[in-house]
Structures are given as structure tokens and as C-alpha cells.
Amino acid sequence: MEKQKDRSTVLWWIGWILLTIASFFVSCWFWTRVIAEHVGTMQKSGTPILWVTAVFGSWMVLLVPLIIVMYSKVDKAYENARISRETMQFKQARGTFKIRSQFIEPSERRLEKSLVRKLKKTPETIRRGHLVTAILKDGRRIENVFILNKKEVLGVYGMETLNFDIRRIVDVEAADPGHLPHFNAEEWLRLDGVGA
Numbered sequence: 001m002e003k004q005k006d007r008s009t010v011l012w013w014i015g016w017i018l019l020t021i022a023s024f025f026v027s028c029w030f031w032t033r034v035i036a037e038h039v040g041t042m043q044k045s046g047t048p049i050l051w052v053t054a055v056f057g058s059w060m061v062l063l064v065p066l067i068i069v070m071y072s073k074v075d076k077a078y079e080n081a082r083i084s085r086e087t088m089q090f091k092q093a094r095g096t097f098k099i100r101s102q103f104i105e106p107s108e109r110r111l112e113k114s115l116v117r118k119l120k121k122t123p124e125t126i127r128r129g130h131l132v133t134a135i136l137k138d139g140r141r142i143e144n145v146f147i148l149n150k151k152e153v154l155g156v157y158g159m160e161t162l163n164f165d166i167r168r169i170v171d172v173e174a175a176d177p178g179h180l181p182h183f184n185a186e187e188w189l190r191l192d193g194v195g196a
Helices: 002-038 047-096 113-120
Strands: 129-136 141-148 152-157 169-174 188-190
Touching: 002 047, 113 169
Parallel strands: none
Antiparallel strands: 129 141, 129 169, 141 152, 152 188
């Protein structure tokens, strides 16, 4: 498929060059006949200037549609090359930076209003985010839970898949910034489905 596309592009360029040359010769042939019949021979004063002006002027007019077509083809070729390059870079990035991701409905990622109020009084770990230990109804403690905008659980560190119901969180404790583990990006589990 790619080879056919490349062959088609090469054939198109050859065709475009041939049309450009052919349009010049058509212009020469047409104006040589017209000028010879209506003005006279090239030895006559002013005839060569008239011929050059007529030939190159009409050739430029004939080239306008060819240039427009060429521009659209080149633009499309550059756009295809850009898309191909970005797709390849994305695939390479995904290969080197593996993202753990699971999609949980936004409504199921939201915290109870009482917890949102508590987080509003708690200093942020990073801008717009809190790193907390979540305490569940059954007493389990889930460390390194990332909450975005004080209301939405966006990620959990160290889990392959989410093994608890976010709606069962009854309390949150801010993580101690002095005792945080050395985080590796690939150990985060995102809950918004990005990268899945």
C-alpha cells in the first residue's frame, strides 16, 4: 500500500513536470502562428518583444491551475507526513512510557460532599491536587490516592486495577510530604481511561 502511494506520488510529479513543459510549447506554438499571421516576421521591429511577452504571459496563465493543484498536493503530502510522524512518535512513546489506566465513570470517582469540604481546608500537595490516604468503610487504608480539584479521585499509586469502590471512602488523611515514596510514573493507575 505504501509503495503504491509512493509510486503514485512520483508519477504525479513526473506528470506535473511534463504538463509544465508541454504548456510552454503549446504557448510557443500558438503565439508563433498568431504573431506570424497578424504582425509579421521576427525581423520586424518589436515583434520579438511581443512574442516573448505573449508566450511567457500566456504560459504563466496556464501555470496558475497547475500551481494550485501542485500546492494542494504538496500540502496534503506534508500533512500526511506530519500525521505519520506523530503517529510513529506516539507509538514509540507508548512503548517506552507504559500507562496503567482504567476507565471509571466520572460520577463514580467523585467524593462525598463532607470529604470535599475537608479537602478545601487541607493544603494542596500540588497545584489543584491532593495526595491522601483514603479510609474505607471496612477500615482498609489505601495510600497514595490522588484527588483532583478536591472532589475527583483521578489516580492511585501502586495498583494494577482499582480494587475498591471510591464511594465507600469515609475519610481522607493528607499524605506526609516528608515520607512520600520515590514515585515511578508507570506505577500510577489513572482512573479516567487516558492511555488505555
